[in-house]
Amino acid sequence: MSAHGFHVHGPHDHEVEHVAQHGGDNFTSRVAVLTAVLSTVGAIFGYLGGHSQNAALLYKNEAAIQKTSASNQWNYYQAKSNKQNLAELSIVLTAGEAREKYVQDVARYKKEKEEIKVEAEKLEAVAKEADQKSDREMHVHERWALATTLLQIAIAMAAITLLTRKRWMLFGVYGATGLGLLVGAMGYLHL
DSSP states (O other): OBTTBOOOOOHHHHHHHHHHHHOOOHHHHHHHHHHHHHHHHHHHHHHHHHHHHHHHHHHHHHHHHHHHHHHHHHHHHHHHHHHHHHHHHHHHHOOHHHHHHHHHHHHHHHHHHHHHHHHHHHHHHHHHHHHHHHHHHHHHHHHHHHHHHHHHHHHHHHHHHHHHTOGGGHHHHHHHHHHHHHHHHHHHTTO
């Protein structure tokens, strides 16, 4: 326990601190620097992954709002259809001035329904576009999440490499790093 409370360190943290305080060989220094760089890039990828996930959720929320508005418009359209149907029935059941009033009502309802339909279809199109944007952002989020995971694997492998001093393990570190950077580039390019 230190003067500032408890500190919990992983084995690789201890090795890095030891090298920083007492010096070390080039191998240890290079792997320690690589680990720090990978941690930084991983943090950036994690941030970008969170950002894309939030954007996907915002687009999905926008889609839900627009779908609700479209549904309200279609309900309004249906109400006008019901009124139009009653007016059409009234035309058959009445004569004279009353019949003429219902003929005008039917024409008015038809016109109002067309306006409502146009608005409902426009809202549905906005909802569909927001859904598509959400899907694209989730795809990008998955890329960032995978890239972050691959860099975390590379960091863990670098720690194992430091602890075991097995240089051949660097191939795994470089492989996971390369894949992580490739997937991160795919996220950046929205592929």
